[in-house]
Amino acid sequence: MSEAVFDISIHFNFQFEEENEEIGGGAEGGQGKRKRLFSKELRCMMYGFGDDQNPYTESVDILEDLVIEFITEMTHKAMSIGRQGRVQVEDIVFLIRKDPRKFARVKDLLTMNEELKRARKAFDEANYGS
Amino acid sequence: MDNACESPTEKGGETGESEETTAAPGGPRVTDTDGIPEETDGDGDGELKEAAAEEGELKSQDITDLTAVEREDSLLTPAAKKLKIDTKEKKEKKQKVDEDEIQKMQILVSSFSEEQLNRYEMYRRSAFPKAAIKRLIQSITGTSVSQNVVIAMSGISKVFVGEVVEEALDVCEKWGEMPPLQPKHMREAVRRLKSKGQIPNSKHKKIIFF
Numbered sequence: 001m002s003e004a005v006f007d008i009s010i011h012f013n014f015q016f017e018e019e020n021e022e023i024g025g026g027a028e029g030g031q032g033k034r035k036r037l038f039s040k041e042l043r044c045m046m047y048g049f050g051d052d053q054n055p056y057t058e059s060v061d062i063l064e065d066l067v068i069e070f071i072t073e074m075t076h077k078a079m080s081i082g083r084q085g086r087v088q089v090e091d092i093v094f095l096i097r098k099d100p101r102k103f104a105r106v107k108d109l110l111t112m113n114e115e116l117k118r119a120r121k122a123f124d125e126a127n128y129g130s
Numbered sequence: 131m132d133n134a135c136e137s138p139t140e141k142g143g144e145t146g147e148s149e150e151t152t153a154a155p156g157g158p159r160v161t162d163t164d165g166i167p168e169e170t171d172g173d174g175d176g177e178l179k180e181a182a183a184e185e186g187e188l189k190s191q192d193i194t195d196l197t198a199v200e201r202e203d204s205l206l207t208p209a210a211k212k213l214k215i216d217t218k219e220k221k222e223k224k225q226k227v228d229e230d231e232i233q234k235m236q237i238l239v240s241s242f243s244e245e246q247l248n249r250y251e252m253y254r255r256s257a258f259p260k261a262a263i264k265r266l267i268q269s270i271t272g273t274s275v276s277q278n279v280v281i282a283m284s285g286i287s288k289v290f291v292g293e294v295v296e297e298a299l300d301v302c303e304k305w306g307e308m309p310p311l312q313p314k315h316m317r318e319a320v321r322r323l324k325s326k327g328q329i330p331n332s333k334h335k336k337i338i339f340f
Contacts, residue, residue: 037262037266038258038259038262041256041257041258041259042291044252044255044256045252045253045256045288045291045292045295046291046295046311047249047252047256048249048250048251048252048253048254048255048256049253049291049292049295049296049299050249050295050296050299050309051295051298051299051309051310051311052309052310052311054310055310055311056310056311056312056313058312058313059298059310059311059312059313059315059316062313062316062317063291063294063295063316066290066291066294066316066320066329067258067287067290067291068266070287070290070329070330071263071266071267071270071283071287072270073330073331073332074283074286074330075267075270075271075283076270076332077330077332079271085271085273086271086273086275087267087271087275087279088276088279089276089278089279089282092279092282092283092286093282096286099328101289101293102285102286102289102290105285105286105288105289106282106285106286109281109282109285110278110281110282113278113281
């Protein structure tokens, strides 16, 4: 089982140190032929975090590969702890416990989501009554 | 994508400003999450000592006067009451701190220039698309994942992007260059974060004893 997991990550070739950022070149940089998933959102994010209004495409590509690698690592780790083979919120919170920023962010997001669900439910019930 | 670009001089000061903005949400919360457990631990120790002292006193009384439940109640109530009041006070203090923070944020945001407002809006609004994240996670696990997992993962990824970009901007400034960020800044930033342990890497098998 663990070998299959390793195979997947090698197949995607996440070692960005080997990546050549050729503009329009046919070289297999990072993701190979995978389509860019987060180009637009990442540009807005980089601007929000302090970069230029129009960040370089190569930097955006590097960031996208980093994010996908990060998500993949977290997912694999979450699958190996708690309930095996499944990814649950508790596992993610456990993995993140040492990083104060991420931990606080996850707690906030989940609390806000609960509050929103409660508010929506109360709103729907109020409407249903009238 | 956005409005016309501003003068370069603004950008220089901008970097520091937006870094403060991103640091602010993280900062107070760090102290909150770290401070509160320490306080409860200190109080908890005091509670245990009090409860033990009271238990010693009561045992000297006639045992037949009190039933087991009453004894437990009279043991627990003072300690439990104190704990309840303490947690309530702490919650009130935390709410007050939140209100102060909200007020300060409002004052700060009201004094932003237009460029700063744009950047702040992008900072707040940008997010990863939930569908793509869900598809990515499901392609790795092979099973379906709940919505909360997708929410948590998107949130953590955004914080991760923020950490990398901030470190890269530090590197860029240290090398005496200007944004936009170049791949060499990003790579140096990742190298630094890796040595701090912020970048997870489970490909390298750790040999502990040899």
